Amino acid sequence: MSSSTAATVVLLLAVALVSATTVAEARHHHRDGYAKVFDRQQADLVDALPGQPAEVGFRHFSGYVTVNETHGRAHFYWFFEATHDVSKKPLVLWLNGGPGCSSLGYGALEELGPLLIQKGTPELRLNPNAWNKDANLLFLEQPAGVGFSYTNTTADLERFGDDLAAHDAYTFLVNWFERFPQFKGHDFYIAGESYAGHYVPNLAAKIVEQNKKVHKSRHINFKGFMIGNAAIDEASDDRGMVDYAWDHAVISDELYANITANCRFDAGQSSDFSSSAPNPDADACNNAMNSFYDAFNHIDIYSLYTPYCTDTTTSSSSGGVATARQARPLHRRSPDGDSSRPLRPRYNAYDPCLDNYVSDYLNRRDVQDALHANVTGSIPYGWSACSDPLFQNWQDSPASTLPVIKKMVDEGLRVWVYSGDTDARVPVTSTRHGLRKLGLATKKQWREWFTSDQVGGYTVDYHGLTFVTIRGAGHMVPTVTPVQASQLFAHFLAGKELPPKPIVA
Numbered sequence: 001m002s003s004s005t006a007a008t009v010v011l012l013l014a015v016a017l018v019s020a021t022t023v024a025e026a027r028h029h030h031r032d033g034y035a036k037v038f039d040r041q042q043a044d045l046v047d048a049l050p051g052q053p054a055e056v057g058f059r060h061f062s063g064y065v066t067v068n069e070t071h072g073r074a075h076f077y078w079f080f081e082a083t084h085d086v087s088k089k090p091l092v093l094w095l096n097g098g099p100g101c102s103s104l105g106y107g108a109l110e111e112l113g114p115l116l117i118q119k120g121t122p123e124l125r126l127n128p129n130a131w132n133k134d135a136n137l138l139f140l141e142q143p144a145g146v147g148f149s150y151t152n153t154t155a156d157l158e159r160f161g162d163d164l165a166a167h168d169a170y171t172f173l174v175n176w177f178e179r180f181p182q183f184k185g186h187d188f189y190i191a192g193e194s195y196a197g198h199y200v201p202n203l204a205a206k207i208v209e210q211n212k213k214v215h216k217s218r219h220i221n222f223k224g225f226m227i228g229n230a231a232i233d234e235a236s237d238d239r240g241m242v243d244y245a246w247d248h249a250v251i252s253d254e255l256y257a258n259i260t261a262n263c264r265f266d267a268g269q270s271s272d273f274s275s276s277a278p279n280p281d282a283d284a285c286n287n288a289m290n291s292f293y294d295a296f297n298h299i300d301i302y303s304l305y306t307p308y309c310t311d312t313t314t315s316s317s318s319g320g321v322a323t324a325r326q327a328r329p330l331h332r333r334s335p336d337g338d339s340s341r342p343l344r345p346r347y348n349a350y351d352p353c354l355d356n357y358v359s360d361y362l363n364r365r366d367v368q369d370a371l372h373a374n375v376t377g378s379i380p381y382g383w384s385a386c387s388d389p390l391f392q393n394w395q396d397s398p399a400s401t402l403p404v405i406k407k408m409v410d411e412g413l414r415v416w417v418y419s420g421d422t423d424a425r426v427p428v429t430s431t432r433h434g435l436r437k438l439g440l441a442t443k444k445q446w447r448e449w450f451t452s453d454q455v456g457g458y459t460v461d462y463h464g465l466t467f468v469t470i471r472g473a474g475h476m477v478p479t480v481t482p483v484q485a486s487q488l489f490a491h492f493l494a495g496k497e498l499p500p501k502p503i504v505a
Contacts (some may be wrong), residue, residue, distance in 0.1 A: 001006070009226060015332040026111070034175075036180070041074050043063060044061040044079075044179075044372060045061050046370060046372075048064055048121065049370045050125040050364065050367055051123030052115060052123075053115075053122065053362075053451040055125065057083055059081045060078065060081065060114075061077075061078075061079045062077060062078040062371045062373065063076070064149075064170050064375075065175045065176050065179065066143075066175065067144070070173070071151055071153040072151060073153070074149060075140060075143075075172045076147060078108055078113075079138045080130075080138075080139075081136055081199070082136045082137075083130075083132055086136060087182070088133065088187070088188060090154060090159075090187040090223070091135065091138060091189075092131070092137055092188075092493075093139075093140060093173070093191070094108075094137060094140075095140060095142070095169075095190065095192035095196045095199045095200060096192060096193060096195075097195025097196045097197070097198075098194070099195045099198070099397070100111065100143075100228075100387035100388070101146065101195070101385060102383075102384075102385050102386065103140055104147055104148075105355070105359070106385065107364075108355045109354075110358060110476065110479050111477075111485075112130065112137070112478040113137065114126065114130035114132050114243070115229055117361060118242045118357065119353070119357055122138075123361055127482070129486040131478075131489050134490045135189075136183065136186070141300065142165060142169050142199075143165045143169075144156060144157075145157045145159075145160070145387050145389065147362075147385075147387075147389050148368075148371075148373040148374055148379070148498055150379055157387075157389050157393060158389075160393070160395060161395030161396035161397060162398065163202070163396050164395075165202070166203050166206045166334075167206065169203050170203060172216065172221060174220075184221070187221055188222050188223060189223055189414075190203060190204060190225040191489075192230075193476065194229060194231060194425075194475065197227050197230025197401055198232075198398075198401050200227050201225070202225070204225050204404075204408050204413065205407060207262065207349055208222065208408070223248075223412075223414055224416075225415060225416075226418065227416075227417075229355060229420055229423045229427075229474075229475045229476055229477070230426065231420075231426055232263055232400065232401050232405065232434045233400040233402050233430075233433070233434035235266050236265075236266070236430050236434035237426055237430040239266055239430035240427055240428075240431070241424065241425065241426070241430055242260070242263075242265075242407070243429050244294065244427035244430070245295065246306060249410065250295050250304075250423065255288065255291055255292065256330065258284075259289065259292060262288050263285040263288060296424070300474070301474035302423055302424070302425050302426045302475065302476065303474025303476070303480055304423070304424045304425065306350045306352060306474060306480060309351070309353040311356055329341055352478065353406070355385055358385065358435055359385060363383050365377075369397065389428075407458040409440070409463075409465055410464070414492070415464060415465045416465070416467075416492050417431060417467050417468070418467070418468040418470060418488060419431045420474050420481070421469050421471055421472070421476050422472060422473060423475040426475065428469055429493075431467070435465070438465070440461070440463045442460065443454065443461040446460045448500070449497075450498075450499045450501060451487055452486050453503065454491055455471040455485045456471060457471045457473075457489075458471075459497075460496075468488060470484050473485070
């Protein structure tokens with residue numbers, strides 16, 4: 001063998017050895033990567049919750065995802081796999097509103113989650129109308145400072161607004177998909193209610209924007225969103241709220257006249273859809289609106305025809321029962337504690353004191369341990385459904401999200417807006433006023449839809465947007481009318497029209 005031939009053989013052997021080593025290292029790297037993902041998911045797996053049914057039939061996970069290492073911001077999530085066909089079902093993120101309210105306390109435990117709170121023992125029951133029958137469900141407490149989510153930078157609590165909330169929520173999603181990569185390719189939707197009329201469209205816009213910038217491997221397979229009883233246009237929301245209260249005999253003719261004379265909700269329209277003219281007398285308008293909210297002191301503004309919670313017990317862990325309603329919040333406030341009124345009889349399955357049960361439950365140490373929440377016990381306040389500091393210090397909050405919604409419609413996303421028609425806080429009249437401003441052409445006229453042999457509500461199809469009402473439902477539609485809500489959700493995911501005729505068994 002010549003020296004040159006020998007050198008070539010040695011070189012080939014060396015290349016082969018390096019290649020074999022590289023392949024082995026790559027395989028080892030992948031094994032390590034898979035093991036790391038598996039271990040991290042297992043760490044978040046919820047074995048069992050105190051007071052839950054013995055067999056639930058699905059896996060669920062909860063824990064923290066860092067969204068800003070520098071400031072020490074981390075979001076708390078609770079994720080439920082679908083009851084079947086987990087690998088084929090879409091992934092849906094649910095957001096409650098506020099701003100500053102918990103999607104665990106409301107969405108997961110009172111509305112659409114598979115485990116619902118109830119009074120007494122056991123504390124949890126299976127929800128026969130749970131939305132995880134149709135999707136993998138992800139609940140998020142956001143921004144930091146809401147519920148179990150936290151920041152190590154106290155000043156953050158005075159910096160949050162719509163823009164920063166959307167930024168952190170997007171960062172959460174990117175990092176959550178790294179922890180649960182098996183869901184990266186799933187169709188992804190966002191849903192929510194109330195101030196989620198800001199949260200959801202803004203996060204949708206952030207996802208669309210980032211999908212155009214980042215590598216394909218980091219794309220979120222985003223398909224659309226659905227918002228209910230949503231704050232989307234302040235001028236329309238306020239005008240519709242006052243009209244609804246007068247039309248439903250909550251306020252007097254005199255108060256209605258006082259409000260309409262002194263408050264200019266739609267006194268002109270600017271380029272961002274909001275009211276562009278100031279009220280002629282701000283003090284007179286404020287006084288009239290304070291009288292307006294006083295009219296709801298003993299009824300539930302969020303669910304006009306269901307009982308009002310008159311439970312006067314307080315919880316030391318949650319700071320007790322609030323003594324007054326604020327005029328502007330879009331989250332539900334606690335009762336005023338007036339013990340002189342007799343308890344009202346319950347005439348349906350809706351329990352108006354669910355908030356109290358949730359607060360007591362999530363402030364238990366054994367529950368927090370099971371959920372991997374407040375792990376070190378260092379969060380300096382008890383869990384509460386809504387964060388008043390966040391609400392009071394909220395920074396940017398545009399008067400209208402209609403421009404963002406219109407952009408998302410133009411992007412070809414599936415957009416549904418729904419409204420429980422017994423909500424007096426963001427009533428159906430407000431939503432109809434707001435949607436009219438979009439100027440979308442009507443594709444299919446107003447018509448009824450059915451749940452079984454009964455009218456479930458009404459619907460209209462615009463170009464790129466579907467609007468649905470739910471008959472007899474309040475602000476929290478899945479709580480008051482769970483069957484209709486789950487039917488709505490299934491049809492939204494399928495992109496199918498709700499039944500236009502009675503369904504006779």
